[in-house]
């Protein structure tokens with residue numbers, strides 16, 4: 194009888210331990226799924242004249258895509274650039290969860306030169322110096338079109354701040370007319386589209 198009782202207790206203990214373990218695992222899983230919720234959204238910073246500060250950590254943003262030799266002109270370019278697009282990580286988390294570019298989203302385009310013939314490579318090209326650093330920022334309060342475009346020049350003469358390109362210039366027209374989603378060229382970023390589980394229309 195006594196032996197029976199202790200066995201029952203032992204089972205009760207085991208059961209409660211398992212329930213606790215499951216609850217902890219569930220909570221951890223939920224926290225992991227909501228990833229990014231606890232992180233305060235990083236927003237663009239402007240100076241008193243409305244110029245955008247080039248964020249200190251833009252080179253550590255999340256890589257979303259690359260293009261090789263994409264050119265916007267009819268004539269083929271004299272040399273191909275290798276472009277890299279990165280996205281501010283808290284806006285990236287938001288996009289991956291919701292498929293939306295939230296207000297304050299920042300993307301940077303690094304236009305890089307390419308080189309070849311470096312040992313041990315026999316073929317192919319790789320990215321080299323930065324010719325241009327351009328930012329796109331979603332900020333309806335500042336720009337009627339929703340997004341503002343900034344040119345920080347190249348690595349050799351990088352600007353710490355930049356004023357938005359004047360509304361109606363070529364940056365706005367091309368992005369509004371040809372980008373697949375909300376001014377962003379998602380059609381050239383399959384990595385980002387796949388991560389967010391969205392299809393490009």
Ligand code: HEC
Nearest residue numbers: 260265276300301302327328329342343363364367377378
């Ligand atoms: C004729 C079309 C065209 C014009 C003009 C243009 N862009 Fe773009 N932009 C593109 C394309 C295409 C991409 C896709 C990435 C690439 O080219 O490697 C892009 C990507 C970008 C990105 C990365 C985020 C995104 O929206 O996809 C930024 C930032 C950007 N451009 C800034 C600028 C700025 C600043 C200007 C004006 C100085 C400008 N662009 C003018 C076509 C254009």
